[in-house]
Amino acid sequence: MNAEIGLLLLTISLTLCLLMAAMPIAQACRCRVALHDYLSLFIKLNTLAQLASLLILVFLFLDNDFSVAYVANNSNSQLASLYKVAAVWGGHEGSMLFWVAAIGIWSWVISLKSDATAPFFHYLHAVLGAIQAGLIAFLLIGSNPFARLLPGIPVEGRDLNPILQDIGLILHPPLLFVGYVGLAVCFAAAVAALLDNSQSMKHHCRVMRPWAILAWAMLTGGNAFGAWWAYNELGWGGWWFWDPVENASFIPWLVATALMHSLILGEQRDRFHGTSLFLAILGFSLCLLGTFLVRSGVVQSVHAFAADPLRGAAMLTLFALVSICGFTLLLHRLPKLIRPISTQGLSRENLMQLGNLLLLVAALSILLGTCYPLLYEVVTGQSISVGAPYFNSLFIPLTGIISLFMGAAPLMGWQASRQDAIKPLALLACICLGGSFSLNYLMLGEIDAHFMLGSFASLWLISCTGLYVRNHLRRMTLPTGNRRFYVMCVTHLGVALSILGATCSSYFQQEELLRMGPGQGRVVAGYTFIYQATETVSHTSYSALQAKIEVRDKRDQHLTYLYPQRQTFNSNAMQISAAGIHRSLFADLYISMGNQLSEEEFLIRISYKPLVGWIWIGALIMMFAGLSLLRPSDACRQARVSAPQLAVKGAR
DSSP states (O other), X not given: OHXXXXXXXXXXXXXXXXXXXXXXXXXXXXXXXXXXXXXXXXXXXXXXXXXXXXXXXXXXXHTTOTTBHHHHHHOOTTSOHHHHHHHTTTSHHHXXXXXXXXXXXXXXXXXXXXXXXXXXXXXXXXXXXXXXHHHHHHXXXXXXXXXXXXXXXXXXXXXXXXXXXXXXXXXXXXXXXXXXXXXXXXXXXXXXXXXXXXXXXXXXXXXXXXXXXXXHHHXXXXXXXXXXXXXXXXXXXXXXXXXXXXXXXXXXXXXXHHHHHHHHHHHHHSOOHHHHHHHHHHHHHHHHHHHHHHHBSSSOOTTOOOBOHHHHHHHHHHHHHHHHHHXXXXXXXXXXXXXXXXXXXXXXXXXXXXXXXXXXXXXXXXXXXXXXXXXXXXXXXXXXXXXXXXXXXXXXXXXXXXXXXXXXXXGSOSSSOOHHHXXXXXXXXXXXXXXXXXXXXXXXXXXXXXXXXXXXXXHHHXXXXXXXXXXXXXXXXXOTTOHHHHHHHHHHHHHHHHHHHHHHHXXXXXXXXXXXXXXXXXXXXXXXXXXXXXXXXXXXXXEEEEEEEEEXXXXXXXXXXXXXXXXEETTTOOEEEEOEEEEOSSEEEEEEEEEEOSSSOEEEEEEEEETTHHHHHHHXXXXXXXXXXXXXXXXXXXHOOOHXXXXXXXXX
């Protein structure tokens, strides 16, 4: 009965979303029923219906109700309760329901912080209602999370995919989905801004800015935890593979980064609003395109949720509708958005715009590399692959140039470059370039362009941030109450740390693939690894062969024990490798256990990974720095528009 109640609530939610989406149409047709008077009620009821439906699905997992197909396919009675909850969004149907509920909750929060009489918010909630209606219809027609397995109810579930039984699953998908919801709100705000003439475009973009920042921060955390999950759980020691599904979440992050900077430009200069609206529409469109890639089966990936061509076709249709409607409306209003721009030389807005353009080029380059094999196969019937060499050859140089603009822009003046800043910057660039060249020669013994770009980007961002703070201190104008100043500095340092960690871990890691058994040892990167014993470990959901490996440091003193495992899950006999990792600030020692080669010997991968942890430290710094910009009072002040203000500005 619980599943049927959840399905009924989704149906009610679909009806409410359609009513919200129809409100502007009813107003245009001069409908006698004042639907806008019921907008707040519809939003609350819709949020309650969606949240209750999601909680019912959580209960079905905790109750081991295997008569529900989604529960039977993604859970097991022996699965830990925490992973049963995470399994709600660990599969296709549940993750879509989570996404819908997150949009509903965000819509309700926005309604609390906005004026119910403002036309802008009427349009915004109508667009959000239409998006939710499309996603709920997608769920009800082909992806019902409450579908029953009748009459053949299984005694036991198939279990959650073993590689998803990790804390990364608990954090990674929800953060990404909240980021996608943020871009959905930005899309709705962009459409509302194009439809509403009662306020200036600058005002509409200022209202959008907190939502763009929150979307960017959540996508930053989601991508970081996804990379961390891959590093911990997949057993190959890597953290990024340019996998199509990894790219599907990374591309919207690049666009969200450009959107955030474009909105800052618009607020400061009252220009570039058309660019901001374009990026908002593009960002959410790419979220839907990424969802199509993940859920259609057109790409094969360990990250993929589902492989159903019909679901893929439905999501592709939704992507097409959103993109066509959004960009058509933008083109219709574009002549009124174009304003003359007078800037000179290396002004701050010029550098920021160039940085945004390069972010967009990077996003489209990754999108091309991801989709080209699919298009090639459709046209020719033959399969090709686009791997890391293509992505690295494009993205690393773009990262270096973007970092150059990122470091220099805060030191430039608005509209025109400051002459007193150009010479120190040129000198600093020469010093950083010389430093990266020296590091390259000393550490690699040869010139490597990618290493030079990575080291230069890190040195440049750190140096420019230090110079920016120094200039403010010298002029005694350090803005003690301005959080944006501190957030910008901290965020740029976070980017520098992530680039430095990625560069060092890529170029200076040491790795050996060995045949090892009890009593055998090997020295890797100056550390001694001694295989002491093989143990049998039992768990409620799996059994494992576990290696006990002692690690001795460079002075031959005991450092730690590492316990890599070869796990076999009880529910499906699937085997995975659980790595043993010793983490420190400057390097990780990483051991994974492969197949058994003889009675006592196993295939053992030992890796030394310098500064790999800085990748996630930098990303978390960026995420929390972005979140620190958001305060409820600020969001309320920016989103609330009083009726008298509307009347006065409308009269102008």
